[in-house]
Amino acid sequence: xxxxxxxxxxxxxxxxxxxxxxxxxxxxxxxxxxxxxxxxxxxxxxxxxxxxxxxxxxxxxxxxxxxxxxxxxxxxxxxxxxxxxxxxxxxxxxxxxxxxxxxxxxxxxxxxxxxxxxxxxxxxxxxxxxxxxxxxxxxxxxxxxxxxxxxxxxxxxxxxxxxxxxxxxxxxxxxxxxxxxxxxxxxxxxxxxxxxxxxxxxxxxxxxxxxxxxxxxxxxxxxxxxxxxxxxxxxxxxxxxxxxxxxxxxxxxxxxxxxxxxxxxxxxxxxxxxxxxxxxxxxxxxxxxxxxxxxxxxxxxxxxxxxxxxxxxxxxxx
Amino acid sequence: xxxxxxxxxxxxxxxxxxxxxxxxxxxxxxxxxxxxxxxxxxxxxxxxxxxxxxxxxxxxxxxxxxxxxxxxxxxxxxxxxxxxxxxxxxxxxxxxxxxxxxxxxxxxxxxxxxxxxxxxxxxxxxxxxxxxxxxxxxxxxxxxxxxxxxxxxxxxxxxxxxxxxxxxxxxxxxxxxxxxxxxxxxxxxxxxxxxxxxxxxxxxxxxxxxxxxxxxxxxxxxxxxxxxxxxxxxxxxxxxxxxxxxxxxxxxxxxxxxxxxxxxxxxxxxxxxxxxxxxxxxxxxxxxxxxxxxxxxxxxxxxxxxxxxxxxxxxxxxxxxxxxxxxxxxxxxxxxxxxxxxxxxxxxxxxxxxxxxxxxxxxxxxxxxxxxxxxxxxxxxxxxxxxxxxxxxxxxxxxxxxxxxxx
Numbered sequence: 001x002x003x004x005x006x007x008x009x010x011x012x013x014x015x016x017x018x019x020x021x022x023x024x025x026x027x028x029x030x031x032x033x034x035x036x037x038x039x040x041x042x043x044x045x046x047x048x049x050x051x052x053x054x055x056x057x058x059x060x061x062x063x064x065x066x067x068x069x070x071x072x073x074x075x076x077x078x079x080x081x082x083x084x085x086x087x088x089x090x091x092x093x094x095x096x097x098x099x100x101x102x103x104x105x106x107x108x109x110x111x112x113x114x115x116x117x118x119x120x121x122x123x124x125x126x127x128x129x130x131x132x133x134x135x136x137x138x139x140x141x142x143x144x145x146x147x148x149x150x151x152x153x154x155x156x157x158x159x160x161x162x163x164x165x166x167x168x169x170x171x172x173x174x175x176x177x178x179x180x181x182x183x184x185x186x187x188x189x190x191x192x193x194x195x196x197x198x199x200x201x202x203x204x205x206x207x208x209x210x211x212x213x214x215x216x217x218x219x220x221x222x223x224x225x226x227x228x229x230x231x232x233x234x235x236x237x238x239x240x241x242x243x244x245x246x247x248x249x250x251x252x253x254x255x256x257x258x259x260x261x262x263x264x265x266x267x268x269x270x271x272x273x274x275x276x277x278x279x280x281x282x283x284x285x286x287x288x289x290x291x292x293x294x295x296x297x298x299x300x301x302x303x304x305x306x307x308x309x310x311x312x313x314x315x316x317x318x
Numbered sequence: 319x320x321x322x323x324x325x326x327x328x329x330x331x332x333x334x335x336x337x338x339x340x341x342x343x344x345x346x347x348x349x350x351x352x353x354x355x356x357x358x359x360x361x362x363x364x365x366x367x368x369x370x371x372x373x374x375x376x377x378x379x380x381x382x383x384x385x386x387x388x389x390x391x392x393x394x395x396x397x398x399x400x401x402x403x404x405x406x407x408x409x410x411x412x413x414x415x416x417x418x419x420x421x422x423x424x425x426x427x428x429x430x431x432x433x434x435x436x437x438x439x440x441x442x443x444x445x446x447x448x449x450x451x452x453x454x455x456x457x458x459x460x461x462x463x464x465x466x467x468x469x470x471x472x473x474x475x476x477x478x479x480x481x482x483x484x485x486x487x488x489x490x491x492x493x494x495x496x497x498x499x500x501x502x503x504x505x506x507x508x509x510x511x512x513x514x515x516x517x518x519x520x521x522x523x524x525x526x527x528x529x530x531x532x533x534x535x536x537x538x539x540x541x542x543x544x545x546x547x548x549x550x551x552x553x554x555x556x557x558x559x560x561x562x563x564x565x566x567x568x569x570x571x572x573x574x575x576x577x578x579x580x581x582x583x584x585x586x587x588x589x590x591x592x593x594x595x596x597x598x599x600x601x602x603x604x605x606x607x608x609x610x611x612x613x614x615x616x617x618x619x620x621x622x623x624x625x626x627x628x629x630x631x632x633x634x635x636x637x638x639x640x641x642x643x644x645x646x647x648x649x650x651x652x653x654x655x656x657x658x659x660x661x662x663x664x665x666x667x668x669x670x671x672x673x674x675x676x677x678x679x680x681x682x683x684x685x686x687x688x689x690x691x692x693x694x695x696x697x698x699x700x701x702x703x704x705x706x707x708x709x710x711x712x713x714x715x716x717x718x719x720x721x722x723x724x725x
Contacts, residue, residue, distance in 0.1 A: 019531075046528040048397070063542050066533040071525035073396050074535035075419050079389035082381065086351055086393025087525055089377040093348040094399055094526065097375060101527050125389065128382035 003044040003106070004210045013041060013202060019069040025059035029228040029235025031242065032056050032141045034199040036112060039139055039221075040070070042209040046107040047071065048087045052080035052117035055148040056141060078122040084109040085134040108213050109136040115156035116146045119180050130189040130218045137212050137219040140182065143227035145283075151230045155180040160295045161283045163230075168286040173295060178302070186220035187256040194220040195255035195265075200242040204253055204265050211255075224251040232282025241280055248277040249307045254314075262313040274300045321375040324368075326506040334468040334497035337504050338404065338430045338490065339364030341472030343374055344512035348399030348519065351379040351390030355409035356442045357494040358432035362404055376400075384409035388416035388427075395425035396534045398524025400476070402427065406494060407434035410448040414455065420487045421456030422550065423535055426479035427487040428472065429457070433596065434494040435682040443683020444494030446595060446647040449624065450656055456550055458488035458558055459624035463599045465502045468492040470575060473507075476516045477565045484553065484561055485522065491624070493596040495683065507573065515572055554626045562623060580631040581620040584610065588617025590698035591636060593657055594645035595621050598679075598686050602645075605691035614699045621657075633664040641673040641698040641707075647680045654712055654725065673701045676725075679715040690715050 007013045020036050032055060040047065047070040051057040057074045060067035075083045088109045094100045113122055118140040126138055145163055146152040153163035158179045162168035166175040187194040192215040197205040205223070212219035226233070226241035233241055245251040246266060253266035275296050278284040287295050324343070332340065339361045342350070352362045368374045377394075381387050384405050395401040405413060410431060420427050433449050435441040452459065460475055462468040468490060475488040492498055507515070523532045538546055559579055570576045583603045585591060590609075592602045599620035609616035619635045621628065636642055646655025653659070658676030665672060677694060680686045694715070701707050714722035 048525050050393070058537050061533050061536045063536040063538045063546075066536070068533055069531055071528070071531045072533045073393060073525060074537075075389055075392050075423075076415060079386065079392075079416070082386045082389035083393035083396075085379070086349065086390035086395075087397035088393075089349045089351065089379050089390065090394040090397035090399045090401075091526055093375075093377040093394075094397075097348070099399075101521075101524075102529065105528055107526070107528065124382055125386050128386055132379065132381070 004213065005042060005044055007041070007206065010202065019047060021067040021069065023065070024067040025062065026055065027229055027235065029238045030055070031143070031199050031225040031227070031238050034238075035139070035141055035223045035225055038199060038202055038205050039110060039209050042206050043108055043213055046105045048084060048091070048107050048109045050074060050080040050083040050111040052111070052113035052122055053077040053148075054114040054117055056112055056114070058148060077117055079125050080111040080113045080117065081122060081126045081129045081136070081138050084111045084136050085129045085132070088134050088136050109134070111136065111138045113138065113140060114147070115140055115142045115144055116154040119155045119182055126186070126220070127189065130186055130191050130220060133217050135216060135218070137221060139221045139223060141225040142222050143225045143230065144179065145227065145230045147227050147230045156182070160287050160292070160299065162286060163283070173286060173292045183220065183222050183256065187259045189218075190259040191220060192217040192258055193255065196222045196224070196251060196253055198224045198242050198246045198251055198253060200239050201246060201253060201266055208255060208265070230283065233280055237280070244272055244277040244280055248272040248274050249303050250274060250277050252307060252310055254310055260318055262310065262318070264310055264314050274303050322372050323509040324373050326508060328506060329503045330506050331501050332465050332469070332504045333360075333499050333501045334462065334465040334492040335360035335432065335499065336364050337465040337469035338472055338492070339368070340506075341469050341512070342402050343368045344507065344509050345400065345402070345473065345476050345516050346375065346513055347402050348376045349379065349391070349394035349401050350376065350403055351381055351387050351394060351401070352403045353381055353384045353387040353405070353409060355384065355406050357434060357444070357498045358404040358406040358430060360498070361430055361432070384412040385416060388413045388420060391427045392416060392420050392423065392425055395420070395427050396423065396524070397526045398521035400480070400519040402429070404430035404432065406432045407436055407448050411436060411451060414451060417452060417455040417457060419535070422546065424485040424550070425487060426485055428475050428479060429487065429489045430472070431489045431491045432494050432498045433491055441682040442494070444496050445681050445683065447649070449491050450648040452489060453625055453656065456486065456554070457625065458486055460488060460490045461595050461621055461624055462490060462492040462497060463597055463620065464497055465500070466504050466575070468497060469504050469506075470569065470573070470577070473512060473516050474562070474565050474569055474577070478558070478561050480519060481561055482520065482522055483557055486550070486553065486558065491596070496597040505573070505575070511572070515569070558626050559623065559628060577622055579623045579628045580635050581622050582635050583618040583620070585617035585619060585635060587615055588639050589615040589702055590641045590695055591617045591619055591639045592643045592645060592691065592694065593619045593621070593632075593661060595624065596647065598645060598647065601686055601688065602691055605688050605695065609692070609695045614695055616695050627660055629664050632661060633668060636661070636665065636672060637668065637670055639672050640702040642675070643694055643698055644674065644676045646676065646678050649678065649681055658712070673707045675701065675707050675709060676712045677715050678712065684716050686716065
């Protein structure tokens, strides 16, 4: 059996010995490191990790240093999922052949990638891994933009966001396409577990990660990761932004079991208007001009519709 | 469940693909991560059937693209075990990004490349465009001329690549259809002998050693990138060919079959020589003998190892000849052919007065006929007689329309 951590409170959680060092080059206020620590903290088992090219990768393994006290691999932008899938295949092979150096271990195989590396360039690789049933977990650090390369739009970038390749301007409100629904797409592979998580709701997140590590088969996790640099907010406000994202229901927290059983795992007591979430970020600043205020209204309608949809699915158990 | 061994006849009738698949089976690979593409598909199919029939014990991962195939191989190899796959042409081109990553990470993956043309226009037949595309990727490249070579060179490739002094991936090339789909007699090794030659895989920096976590695939910029690349190049330039020679010697002791880094045929007293690769070597050998009956002292030099390029071995092989033809089976697209350039590089600064000319041939599976080679040797002899190259330096052989020649 695997060994999951039993964590009572946030203080214990934040001081828990982990395998991701604070010595890294991520921006102050970056949510990536918080999410990674929360994922790694969910288990005492050995880990085989990957990172796709992106902020996490370039900030944690700059030769001759590494921030990872666990086996870790980076190949390229698109193939981090397949990297751990290959390692997992080798684990199975060596286990069958009796050649594991520590045969009593129960390693977990986890790939981390940004939304660009997951929703866009790595989409096919992740889909392949999910379809083939590798015993791996893919975690998206979803900051809705190519942050590492300076803020270009990805297919996770939401409508109205000003990205460097879809900038707001005199005649444009920025990004025109809606965000891709990756959790549903991945759940549609029929995988045993997919979920959306947020670092502020750490108990919810740990529960989901631990569940994901316990199931047999591929797991997809989408983690909201507010980006101080590209969302344009003060680095001290990362958790505030995360709260706004979950409590406005822009990032609803839910899970889908076996591709069809949807459970909402967090229902905010006081739902925050989407306008507050948008207003807290520089990337949406232009939406508050008179000519674009209709977009804020549309944002709210879209979020409401999605929340109603999730509730209907939960109620109908589909 | 333990796997079964397979009884082989001393000589089996195999095509190059099946020979490679059999060698992969006998090497007891831990993970094969693969994607099918013509003409290498039967290697993967053959391996899958071995698995279905319990002749293989490892994991077989059929992924969704060649890029993913090599990505899976990299993850598996870094985890710490024996890894191989196969591809051709467009699949090879799709893999190129990961080829550099595999070699830069020093992972001893074996890739069977069944050589095929690159689109456009789309073409499934054999030429060396994919082989040439891989030549700067930091892999060791072996070249098979026939199914026997494709079988033998797989064992040799594993033994060289996995050596802890080398730790570089290796390709075993064979010509699409001409070798891959042409059945010939192949002298076999029994399963135990074959496996024992290659030996057990010895992991190094393996991710599955949880007592010693490792970081693979780091970031380096101007401060360290050059040193890493230089070290890899240094090992390719100084360690690989001596290691290959040792393994060739070991293989000869075991099987009696002798491979050389550069294969020389009728070169002892040759005036004129053709340098080529793949199945063309055998055609050229036959024509060279016929030319000798006509009084032209013809010889053939075949590359057995394409990378690292056997600079001094080529220099040595060609030092006495008077005229050389470099045959490139890949469109140089705006330059002299690769072999022409490499050979020119080996001979420059030497005392040779040899006349060098280049020929582009066989693109997209176009036959190189004996007649082509007779004409070619005749041209080389004319160059010798005239004391200068009498033709343009680059000619196209066997292409329709007005004669194409440049330089």
